[in-house]
Amino acid sequence: MIALTGASGKTGTVLADLLSETGTPHVRLSSRPGVGDRRFDWLDRTTWAAALDGVDTLYLVKPPHGSGMAERVAALLEDRTGIGRVVLLSEMGRGDKDPEDPDRAVERVVEAWDGEWTVLRPSWFLQNFSVGGGFHDDVTGGTISLPTGDMPVSWIDTRDLAEAALVVLTEDGHCCRGYTLTGPESFGVAELARRLGAAIDRPVAAADPLGVDDILATYDDGTERGAYYAELLVDVAAGRYAEITGDTADLIGREPRTFDDFVRDHLADWE
Ligand SMILES: NC(=O)c1ccc[n+]([C@@H]2O[C@H](COP(=O)([O-])OP(=O)(O)OC[C@H]3O[C@@H](n4cnc5c(N)ncnc54)[C@H](OP(=O)(O)O)[C@@H]3O)[C@@H](O)[C@H]2O)c1
Incomplete structure (x- = not known):
């Protein structure tokens, strides 16, 4: 059974639907009581055993x-010896980070484990801009507050990411490797705002772009969250989210969805 x-x-809800559609046994875990099938809190180890009872495959977010x-x-992974396969949702470029980087450190734990592991390293999600995404209200408010301007990002639709995760969770042949998952186009926040605004027939602007020093000064407030976010923005500003790979198409067996596909299917989100 998959947990x-x-x-x-953003990826888990789509993945759960795909597993239901394909009749694949799975449990949906949530840290919030009453949400999902079983309670699992990364911060509360006493929840782990019951949540993962009977589980042999883990989608790790x-x-x-x-x-x-x-x-x-x-x-x-040491406790739950019944788990034989782990698919880790990481992030684009994390494989090249220093070993101390918090996301790379998690990747290294999974890579050193002696079960079957796969690391998914997606680019930024298009669903950050639809309902439930952190920048949805920016879109409806008319200004997307990401200061990375025209530096390209190979935006991915989380529906394609979930399909790719389904493949590596349920099929053999993906052990002990990473996939860099991207969409088919690469363009910056400024162009995304222009294209989105044209599609919904309302002006949508992007925040003024900032250089690396200004990003750090503005966003790295000394908290872990601030440091994480600032580094993410610096990586985008350095073009590290621009690459387009063939990994998504290789896994899902077709070209990934385009930005226009995403917008067409989410128009109601910005009404
Ligand atoms: N957003 C992007 O553009 C992007 C791009 C590349 C990679 N990623 C990676 O994707 C991952 C998910 O990021 P996201 O922003 O898209 O979030 P998300 O998956 O939409 O939401 C975060 C999930 O974490 C769960 N969660 C929160 N606190 C928890 C806890 N204490 N114990 C167990 N589960 C907990 C939440 O479920 P409950 O509240 O129901 O527990 C929720 O389902 C991150 O590792 C991120 O680095 C994101």
Whole structure:
């Protein structure tokens, strides 16, 4: 049976639907009582055993900005010996980070584990801009507050990411490697705002772009969350989210969805 952490999130909800459609046994985990099928809290180890009872495959989503995750993932993999396969949702470029980087540290724990593991490293999600995404209200408010201007990002639709995750969770042949998952086009926040505004027939602007020093000064407020976010923006500003790979198409067996596909299917989100 497959357990989905992050089952209420941007990839987990789509993945749960795909598993239901294909009749694949799974449980949806959530840290919130009454949400999902079983309660699982990364921060509360007493929830782990019951949540993962009978589970042999784990879709591993880290809570955003959670600290100490490498230690928690290591403890979980040591405890839960019934788990034989783990698919980790990481992030584009994390494989090249220093070993101390919190996201890379989690990748390293999974890569050192002796079960079947796969690391998914997606680009930024288009669903950050639709309902439930952190920038949805920016779109309806008319200004997207990402200061990365025209630096290209190979935006991915989380429906394609979930399809790719379904493949590596349920099929053999993906052990012990990473996939860099991207959409088919690469363009910056400024162009995204222009195209989105044209599609919904309302002006949508992008925040003025900032250089690396200004990004750090503005966003790195000394908190872990601030440091994480600032580094993410610096990576985008350095073009590290621009690459377009063939990994998504290789896994899902067709070209990934375009920005226009995403907008067409989410128009009601911005009414
Ligand atoms: N957003 C992007 O553009 C993007 C791009 C590349 C990679 N990623 C990666 O994708 C991952 C998910 O990020 P996201 O922003 O898209 O979030 P998300 O998956 O939409 O939501 C986060 C999930 O974490 C769960 N969660 C929160 N606290 C938890 C806890 N204490 N224990 C267990 N589960 C907890 C939440 O479920 P409950 O509240 O129901 O527990 C929720 O389902 C992150 O690791 C991020 O680095 C995101």
